[in-house]
Amino acid sequence: MTTTSMIPCGDFKTRYATDTTIFPTATSRNFAILGIVLLAVAPAFLDRYWLNLLIQIGYLGIAALGLNILVGFTGQISIGHSAFFGFGAFASAWINNRFGIPVALAIPLAGVLTTAVGMIFGVPAARLKGLYLAIATLAAQYILQDFFARANWFTGGVAGTIAEPFSLFGFVFDTDGRYFYVVLFYMVVMYLLATNLMRTRDGRALVAVRDHYLSAEMMGINLTKYRTMSFGISAFYAGIGGALYAHYLQFVSVEGFTILFSIQFLGMIIIGGLGSIMGSLMGTAFMVLLPELMQASTDLLSGTAVDRMLNLKDSIAFLREMAIGVVIILFLVFEPDGLAHRWKQIKAYWKLYPFSH
């Protein structure tokens, strides 16, 4: 053993604190810090396009993490996540426009407002499970979408609303390079929050509710409280993600928050790995980058001999959409535990190399 970063064979942990540590080894911690530092210098090297993709991964990743807490960690289901994402977006714009509260404060406030709304819609969750709950959240999706379209005072109705750019002490974060730091900051904070939440008594209670609600109840866990709370936390994350989205685009329209978008959030956490903090981010990155990669490959294909031979021309666009679908299906068949699981296996492979056991 040349370094101390490797965990020695066998379990030598003697305290609970070492058992619940965020980073099991110093190397993993250093790598995480290095990753953040690398991201922090990214705007100096990347152009707007790549920054835009990273920003997208950031705000969608925060919202996806919220859904993962609800679905992956608590075992509830929601197919109305995009509505909460939208609520956060409108709420932040509204708080800023209506009351003149700075955007920097409006974003967390929007998260709190969305939490309240999430808790209201989470009430049925205290009694319902599975398919019934899914339908209840579907109702939330439609009710909120209709609310967005009608509540002129809040959302500007179907015409949408303007969201001011993020600013701090007079410094305006209105370029991608600047806004990237805002999203990065929120992402690090929100992911750390979630990681820590899962190490607390409450976090473990959520997991207990997921694993077996009857046993959890017998252990003295208040099912109603934790299920509703999970909805609240999930909505909080969606709200923060939505608010970041609003101030990035500087315009919010009801059109964006459809059920399809909700399903996409589910796709992100399933591909990333249910019940994995890191997986939420990996799944989001996958879902954001896949269409771009498919676009680039169809661009390469168009006008080439293959295109002419198969007379693809108009079908190239559909080819891309189909390929995205196929990749997702393949993922679910061959990698049902998500990207996070695959990542763990890769790490295990190198740790054990050259012996596979």
Add this chain to the structure above:
Amino acid sequence: MTMKTALLAGVAIALGASGALAADKIPVGHLADYSGATSDVGQPFGQGVADALAYINANGGINGKAMAVETVDYSYQAPRAISQYKKWSGGSDKVAAIQGWGTADTEALTGFVAKDEIPYYSGSYAGALTDPTGGSGHSKGAPYNFFYGPSYSDALRAMLLWAKDDWAKKGGAGKPKYVHMGANHPYPNAPKEAGESLAKELGFDVLPAVQFALTPGDYTAQCLTLKESGANYAYLGNTAGSNISVLKACQTVGATVQFLGNVWGMDENAMKAAGSAASGVIFPVRTGAIWGGDAPGMKLVQAISKISDASGNAYRPVHYVTGICSAFYMKEAMEWADKNGGVTGPNIRKGMYQKKDWVPAGLEGVCDPSSWTDKDHRGTLTVHLYKANVSGDTGASVADLVKSGTIKLEKAATVDVPRKPEWLGW
């Protein structure tokens, strides 16, 4: 290793895509919906734009300079449009102008294009986009947004003016009843208030709006409501797919209403799909002539059409011809910019303001004379109203149906909507 191969391929693709634009050409972005929710009309419009740009390149370009056009199908997904926009607007090969498409993405990009000074020619005709300064108080101001044709609101105003005459001509007694129909969404709702307020002004009885989703479905209930309310004129605010469902359902329940379509709500393909139910619908057409018309500019349109249809036999719906106009206004503004300081966004914008009642060369009789000023982006207020006429079984192809006369677009009227300052941006 397969993993390694895949990674290498990924890197190669990424590199290939980023280095696609050549430096000495004028970079132009073209955002189209070929595979998304609005592809039924996005396809012919996008094809018209793409063919026109390719034709310009093949015939001298912009004063001899070729355009490097990148056409991207964004499937009507606003986030994808935005990341594509970032790709186009960042770096050294920043696009000089963009041919865009939908409502959500155009509105989301309005602030960005103003800041980056990139003229944006959209397929969204929302009234809010016509106010470059924001002085009308209806919108924040869209200084770099342009579109060819009347806005949704002005097209509806034209139809209401026509309806008033029509009511008098038919000898209708009392107040005619008007109803706005469509989904509760930005696009169908964009002209709602403008339409209802003018209808009231013109002496219509305005009934509560009837809602139906943007997707095809069973809208019998809505048609029964329409029948019971005794509506005389109904505006269909959605795109073709769901409008077809409404027309069919209303035919079944026997609601005898004069339907008023919108620019994206009716075309030759929709007439074929709806069959006899579409007969009698009045809808606005943005060009002075349609495919097969005898305007002098149709020769150029036909030549452009050969870019994607070498045989010259394809039938091009109204949206295709409009797409050509959209591309050619941009082309002439670019030519002016080229002679006056270079093809940059601000110069192209200035180029748009140079002429009054202007028709791109070669498209006489096709594109309506349009003028833009730095205070008013309502290019044209002339609205050609056509009546859809379907006289038989619509089993054959659109080209054959038009040839045999089963599908006919009959010119009903040309309405010039007054350029009222209070209607700007609304």
